[in-house]
Amino acid sequence: GWLSAAYISKLLDLQKNQNYSVKVVESPDIPTIGIGEATIPTIIEIFQFLDISEDKWMRKCDATFKLGTRFENWYEGKEAFWHPNARKFFQKSDHSKLIFEWLEYSFSGGTSSFESCFEAIISSCLQNKSPKLESDIQYSSKLEYAYHFDSRKFADFFQSHCLELGVTLISDTVQEVCLDENGYISHLNCAHHCITGDFFIDCTGFKGLLINQALQEPFISYSDYLLCNSAVVAADSLETNDKFNFQNREIRPYTNSKALSSGWMWNIPLVSKTSYGYVYSNHCISKEEAEKEFISELPSSVTQSPRHISMRVGRTKRPWVKNCLSVGLSSGFIEPLESTGIFIIEYALYYLRYFFPDKNHNPKISEQYNDVMRKEYEEILDFVTMHYVLSKRENSEFWKHYKFSASYPSSLSDKLERWTVRWPNSPN
Secondary structure, eight states, X not given: OHHHHHHHHHHTTTTTOTTOOOEEEEOTTSOOOOOEEEOOTTHHHHHHHTTOOHHHHHHHTTOEEEOEEEEEEEETTEEEEEEEOOHHHHXXXXXXXXXXXXXXXXXXXXXXXXGGGGHHHHHHHHTTOOSOXXXXXXXXXXXXXXXXXXXXXXXXXXXXXXXXXXOEEEEOOEEEEEEOTTSOEXXXXXXXXXXXXXXXXXXXXXXXIIIIIISOOOEXXXXXXXOOOEEEEEEEEOOTTOTTOTTTTOOOSSEEEEEETTEEEEEEEOSSEEEEEEEEOTTTSOHHHHHHHHHHHSOTTOOSOOEEEEOOOEEESOSEETTEXXXXXXXXXXXXXXXXXXXXXXXXHHHHHHSOOOTTOOHHHHHHHHHHHHHXXXXXXXXXXXXXXXXXXXXXXXXXXXIIIOOOOHHHHHHHHHTTTSOTTOOO
């Protein structure tokens, strides 16, 4: 919610423009879930748009750099593979023919994997090296990077930032969403306030209090394709006299994703702690069994009691209905395997910038926005599902499902068939 408020405040130039006001209703009864959050490089564009110092926010949010993701034990016979941050690498004209050069090398008897094309990134990960030099300017480096950060501290940082911009914080709990005769939201009845507005942004998480409950917009589940719907999380704190973990293994500049019996486990390194989480399917393993397996994978330094989280996987059919826009978990969620949670918020706010509503809330604007978001959710669904269906694992009910009986989105089936004859980034 606070990231959305910061973006809109910047968009409206709130400090200079007195014609608008931005209010955030935050319930004191609903705590922020403080876990390690991983991102992809596009998040840099948000910080640059908001004119926020990289050094300042990273220090406040316990943030570390992320050069990519290491997938451990996802494929039988291979210990790990990497997904490096290389979007800009491929956009450079001198690298556009890289795939053909690698294929020619492979057909000539070469044995190095395609990962070897990104040796600088992977080598930096394995040596726990930062992507940046001390002389690099903010948000700039020869190696493309993203971040890990503490989600609670991130929310706190943006709350302070928004208050400086002139955003009004209303500490209260929404009890009723009231509609006018045309079905638009007219006001929110809270425990201690009645809040009116012209445009409402639903950041109420999986509840979808405004978009799904009040406006009754349907939710499209992706459970037919993605089995994981739960998580159990914990963290360990680093020694106070060893802030950057030099005595142990140093801070890793990557997220580690390890396949387990009924899902996968993340390892996200922060400055003062490491965040762990087991994302699993409760159709394949019980809550108690998942916690037991999770604890068996944790280092002895973790003394925190695990917490359990339920996930609603899918998307709201239309994230923008009348004068309400859902952003974040209320709009949709495709499990955290490829760090797309924050990205989809970035994407939603970026396109709100171009489809900002007029005074009359012309439905043609929201229709076009909804179409853009639908396509992006479907693209991410294909991308994440692909990790499971291409795995060769079959050592549990979960993995056997994906290997032998899983349903694919039709768009993914088309892509997989096309990629047997054309490389994935081909325009045709």
